[in-house]
Structures are given as structure tokens and as C-alpha cells.
Amino acid sequence: MPEREQYGRRKTKVRVLFSGSVVLFLTTLLTFFFIFFFRKAIVQKLGYFFSLLYLVLFVASFSLMIAATSKYIHFKKRESVKKRSPKIILIPPPEPTSERNWTFNASSRTDFTVDLSRDEVVINALSRYKADLLKLMELLYNGPTKDERCGICKLPFNKTSIVLQCLYCKALFHYDHLIDWLFAHHTCPLCLNTIYIQ
Template sequence: MGVPQPPPPSQHLYPQEIQLKLYQAFIFSIPILFSIILVLLFYLFYLKRRASSLSSPPLHILPSTSTDPQTAYPYSTQPCRLDLTVQFLDKLPRILFDEDLRTRDSVCCVCLGEFELNEELLQIPYCNHVFHISCICNWLQSNSTCPLCRCSIIPSSKFLNPAPPIIISDPPQQGGISGSSSHIMSLPHQQEEEVGASTNTTIFQGNDV
């Protein structure tokens, strides 16, 4: 008698194997499903935020009801320094570069380029520094000071509004002479500032003898 051969493997799966396959598929699908749900939640949150931002009414700036111009428009009364700088730019003196200036200034501090003899330069009268015309014009578009020493290009108020002269009338001469002569007296620097701060011109008149 021959040795009995084992039966061939069945092509059908047992119930335990089917359950194992299903369990493995379920385990692998859980992270994927969780990721999809998380992405959908973030997308819904984004849509909600965008819808709320679009539906919100725009902000309107209410006009000021204050009658005081300084409180209603706090910046309108402030002087524009750049406009003054451009205004005084045309009044700055222009000089020709020579040997005397070479010993003092030989390089433009804006572009670091050397000056040439007989070259027309722009000079700041308050510090006597010289620059190329194009360089200082570009500099003063956003600045109001000297590029080298930082002194102000715009003169102070005593130069913009000079103090009025004080007129002193001489008393009439004795002997019936009715004519009088007036003189303009120049004030010292300290008195000029005091007169410039006042709003009225002081006039001294002589008393009749």
C-alpha cells in the first residue's frame, strides 16, 4: 500500500482568516479617515472665518464735530519742513570750487566724489559746507539738515520774521523849530529776540519841552 498523500489546500478562506483581513483593513483605514476628517474641519473653519470677515461692515471715520481747528485737525496746522526746505533750496548760494576750498572740503560727503576745479557747488551758509548740486537736492528731498554737521537748513524764526526796527523821534528843537528827524536804531541780538516775540511795535516819541 502506498503512503496516503495530504489533501490539497482548499481555495476557500476560513472564517478566521476573513476576520483577520477585515481587521487589518480597518486598522489601516482609521488613520486615513482621521486625516480626512481633520482636513475637512480645518477647511470649514477657514470658510467660517472668511465669511465672517466679508460680512462684517466696513469701518467709517466719523467727521470731527470739534470747532477748534487744532483739535479737529491736529496735523493741518503743523508747518511742513520739507516744503520750507525746498523753498530755501533755491536761496542757497552757489559757488565755484577753487584751491581755497580744496584745503577745507575736497569730497562731497553725500556721494563721496571729489570736487573738480571751477565746478559749481551748493553751499550751506550756516555751516559753509559745500556739496554737489544734484547730491544736496536729492538729500533735501527727505531731510532738512546738513549731511555733514546736521545743522538745520531752514533758518530760525528770527530770520524768517525779522524784528521791526524801533523808530525814535527827536524832540523839537528849542526856539520854535517844529521840524523833527527820525532815526532807526539797530538792536543787539538779545533785544531782537525780545522784540520778535512781541506782537506790537514800540514807538517812542519825544515830549514837547
């Protein structure tokens, strides 16, 4: 996948930058100790200009190491958030042959092939999330209603739309719009919670 390759390249760049800056800083530090112990001989042979030039080099390499370390820490923090972040739900368009409106009781769904008693047991066990689960099941069976609109473009969904739903705010988005948004922002456009593309 191109996104996975891009992530791998970014990870390699950050590691190379971090290790390179650490090596540069350690080399500069060793040179600093060498100059410090032999400063009288160096100042007599090369003058104060060399010492001043070296001090500037030392400060620059130290600043580079701090910048690379902060970038590395930021990258690691984003990586851990990515592992904890919930996934977005992909809701495919409903089958065109099915024009049925499902209701959520067993008597009206007897022709459906899934074990309905098991579905309702799971939903009742998760009563805290019952409303969200029922809405999600309705979306999966029927697709979005005419009243529901994309959270980005504000246009209604058609029967062939592939829809994504944020698990935090339950907002719905066109697949293409949300994927483009997440490549740039990594947050939900409405609730601003962190979401990463897998």
C-alpha cells in the first residue's frame, strides 16, 4: 500500500535524522573535551578565531540534536496514538436488489440469513450502546437516509455511496472526502478526535 510505504519511509527518515544528529553531537562533544584539555596549545597555534568557530559548531550541533530528539519523540507519540485510535467504520452501499426497510425486531426479519436471536442478545447485553448499535445496523442494512448528509461536503448520500462513520461523534462522511481529509489532518472534521487510516 502506498500509505504504508510512505509511513515506513517517514519512520526511516526520522530514525536516520535522530541517529545522525546524536553521532554529530557526540563527535562534537569529544572534540570539545579534546580542545578544552589542550586549549593553551591550540590557542597558541591557531588563535582565538578557531576556538570561537568551534564554539559556534558545538552550539549548532547541540541545537540539531535537540530538534531531532523532539521530532523523534513526537513521531513515537503519534505512533502510540495511532495504535490506540479507534478505526472508522466502512459502510458499503446497500445491495440494489434489496429495497426493504429493516426494523429491529425478530418477527419482521425472519427471512434474513443471520441468527437473529443472537443479534438481539448481543444488542441487549450492550444496552448502554443499544441506540448506536441499532443505528449502525440500520446503516449497514439500508445505507444512510435521505436526511443524513456528509459532514464535509454537506451533500446527501446516494444509493451507491460508500460511507464512513466516525466512532466518536457518529458523523457520516463520503468515503473519498474523509480519506482525503484524514491524509492531511488525522482528526475527525467535526469532533476533532484523532483518527488514523489503517
